[in-house]
Amino acid sequence: MNILLISTFEGGFQPNTIATAATPLIKAGFDVSILDTYVEGIVEEKISGKDLVAISVPLFDAVHAGIEMAKLVADKNPKAHITFFGQHATINANRLAGKYSDSCICGEWEQPLTLLAKHLSGDKQDKLPGVLSAEQAVKGEVIPPHMSRNHLDIPSRHLLPPLYKYPQKQINHLLESEEIVGSTEIARGCHHKCLYCSVFAAYGGKVILVPEEIVLQDVRNLVEGGMTHLTFIDADFFNAKYHGIKILRKLHQEFPQLTYDFTTRVDHILENKETLLEMKDLGVKFITSALEFPSEEVLDAVAKDTSVKDIEEAIRYLREVDIKLNPTFIMFNPWTKFEDLTTFRSFIEDNQLGDIVDPIQYETRLYLYKGSPLLHKDSIKKLDLEEHEFHYDWKHPDPKLDELYFEMLTPAEEGIFKRCCLKC
Ligand code: SF4
The missing domain is CATH 3.80.30.20 (tm_1862 like domain)
Structure with a gap:
C-alpha cells in the first residue's frame, strides 16, 4: 500500500505532525511519502498511485488548505482513501468526514492511522478506534478522541524538506x-x-x-x-x-x-x-x-x-x-x-x-x-x-x-x- 502524508501549514516550522505519523506506518511495512505544500507547493505527481492520502490539520489555519488538497486528491486520484488527522481534525471530524474525506482521525493519530492503513490493505480490523468513517459522520455519530500513552516514536524527519x-x-x-x-x-x-x-x-x-x-x-x-x-x-x-x-x-x-x-x-x-x-x-x-x-x-x-x-x-x-x-x-x-x-x-x-x-x-x-x-x-x-x-x-x-x-x-x-x- 502506498501512503501519502500531506501537510499544508504548521506555523512555518518543519511539519512535526506528518513526521510523527510516518514512523509507525513505515514500521508496519507501508510505503510512505510526504508532501509539504508550504515549501514544495502542490506537486500533483505525488498524489497519483497512492492508496491512502492522510492530510494533517494541526492548526485552524490548515483546515481550508487541507480541504483544498482533499478536493484535488479526490479529483486526480478518485480511488485513494482520503483521511484527515491532527488537532483540528479531532475538533472538526464530523464536519470533514463524509463531505471532504472518507474518514477522519479523532485524537492521537499514530495508532488509528496505522490500523486504518492495515484495514484498507486487506488486513481487516474488527474495530478502528479513533477513526470516524464517512458513513458514521453522515449518520451524525460522534466518536471519542483516541488517547493512549504508549504510541509515540521518533519522528521520521528524513522524509521532510x-x-x-x-x-x-x-x-x-x-x-x-x-x-x-x-x-x-x-x-x-x-x-x-x-x-x-x-x-x-x-x-x-x-x-x-x-x-x-x-x-x-x-x-x-x-x-x-x-x-x-x-x-x-x-x-x-x-x-x-x-x-x-x-x-x-x-x-x-x-x-x-x-x-x-x-x-x-x-x-x-x-x-x-x-x-x-x-x-x-x-x-x-x-x-x-x-x-x-x-x-x-x-x-x-x-x-x-x-x-x-x-x-x-x-x-x-x-x-x-x-x-x-x-x-x-x-x-x-x-x-x-x-x-x-x-x-x-x-x-x-x-x-x-x-x-x-x-x-x-x-x-x-x-x-x-x-x-x-x-x-x-x-x-x-x-x-x-x-x-x-x-x-x-x-x-x-x-x-x-x-x-x-x-x-x-x-x-x-x-x-x-x-x-x-x-x-x-
Ligand atoms: S489551555 Fe493550555 S495551551 Fe491552551 S491557552 Fe491555556 S495554557 Fe495555553
Missing part, C-alpha cells in the same frame, strides 16, 4: 541572529482549560508526555539536519514539572551550543523561578507566553486563571534573569473596551515591551472556531455572530473597535502566524 527551508523571522529577530530553527515537543495536550483554546477543545485537559529518549533522539536528528536553535512547540513546556528541565540538562551536555525557546503560562513562570534560572544557563533564550490582554475582565472571560499583577511580575522576573519574553495577545476580543486600548499602550510602555512585541500581535483577533468551549459562554452567545462552515465571525458590541481592527489589518503574509502559540 530540510530545515533551512523554514526560516523563522520573529525567532531571528528575538535572537538577533540568523538561525536554522527546528522544532519538537516533549508533551501533547495541556492540563489547563482556557476557554478559547483548541488544545483544550481537542485534549479536554489531558496531557501525554513524549518519553525522554524519543525527544533526545529527535533532537540529535534535528542537529544532524543543521539545526542551531530549537523551539519546543508544546502548548505548555511545564505540562509536567520536571520533564523539561531533565531533557534540557541532557541536551545541553550533548549540544552545549544549542539554544532554545518554549511556550509557557505566566503562573508557571512564577512557580518555576529557580528552574528558569538554571534553564537560562542551559541555553533557553526566550519564552513565549500568551498574555491575552492586560485586563482582569478579559483574563477572567477566557478562564486564564492569572492576573495582570502576575503578568507584570513574570515580565519583571524574566528581565531579571535575562530570558527574553515573546508576549502574545488576543488584542481584539469582545470584552475589551475602547478605553482599554489606552491602558494597553501604557502596559506595553511601563513593561518595556515595545521593542520585542511582534507587530502582528497588535492585530490578533479572537477566533471562534466551531467546537470552541467559548461558544457556551453567555457573553459570546449574546454577540452578533455570523456562522461559517468552521467558525463564527463576531461583531464587537462597540463598532469603533471593529472599525479600528479592519483599519489595522495587514494582508496575510506567507508563514506569518497570528495565534498565541503553535498549538492554539
Whole structure:
C-alpha cells in the first residue's frame, strides 16, 4: 500500500505532525511519502498511485488548505482513501468526514492511522478506534478522541524538506541572529482549560508526555539536519514539572551550543523561578507566553486563571534573569473596551515591551472556531455572530473597535502566524 502524508501549514516550522505519523506506518511495512505544500507547493505527481492520502490539520489555519488538497486528491486520484488527522481534525471530524474525506482521525493519530492503513490493505480490523468513517459522520455519530500513552516514536524527519527551508523571522529577530530553527515537543495536550483554546477543545485537559529518549533522539536528528536553535512547540513546556528541565540538562551536555525557546503560562513562570534560572544557563533564550490582554475582565472571560499583577511580575522576573519574553495577545476580543486600548499602550510602555512585541500581535483577533468551549459562554452567545462552515465571525458590541481592527489589518503574509502559540 502506498501512503501519502500531506501537510499544508504548521506555523512555518518543519511539519512535526506528518513526521510523527510516518514512523509507525513505515514500521508496519507501508510505503510512505510526504508532501509539504508550504515549501514544495502542490506537486500533483505525488498524489497519483497512492492508496491512502492522510492530510494533517494541526492548526485552524490548515483546515481550508487541507480541504483544498482533499478536493484535488479526490479529483486526480478518485480511488485513494482520503483521511484527515491532527488537532483540528479531532475538533472538526464530523464536519470533514463524509463531505471532504472518507474518514477522519479523532485524537492521537499514530495508532488509528496505522490500523486504518492495515484495514484498507486487506488486513481487516474488527474495530478502528479513533477513526470516524464517512458513513458514521453522515449518520451524525460522534466518536471519542483516541488517547493512549504508549504510541509515540521518533519522528521520521528524513522524509521532510530540510530545515533551512523554514526560516523563522520573529525567532531571528528575538535572537538577533540568523538561525536554522527546528522544532519538537516533549508533551501533547495541556492540563489547563482556557476557554478559547483548541488544545483544550481537542485534549479536554489531558496531557501525554513524549518519553525522554524519543525527544533526545529527535533532537540529535534535528542537529544532524543543521539545526542551531530549537523551539519546543508544546502548548505548555511545564505540562509536567520536571520533564523539561531533565531533557534540557541532557541536551545541553550533548549540544552545549544549542539554544532554545518554549511556550509557557505566566503562573508557571512564577512557580518555576529557580528552574528558569538554571534553564537560562542551559541555553533557553526566550519564552513565549500568551498574555491575552492586560485586563482582569478579559483574563477572567477566557478562564486564564492569572492576573495582570502576575503578568507584570513574570515580565519583571524574566528581565531579571535575562530570558527574553515573546508576549502574545488576543488584542481584539469582545470584552475589551475602547478605553482599554489606552491602558494597553501604557502596559506595553511601563513593561518595556515595545521593542520585542511582534507587530502582528497588535492585530490578533479572537477566533471562534466551531467546537470552541467559548461558544457556551453567555457573553459570546449574546454577540452578533455570523456562522461559517468552521467558525463564527463576531461583531464587537462597540463598532469603533471593529472599525479600528479592519483599519489595522495587514494582508496575510506567507508563514506569518497570528495565534498565541503553535498549538492554539
Ligand atoms: S491557552 Fe495555553 S495554557 Fe491555556 S489551555 Fe491552551 S495551551 Fe493550555
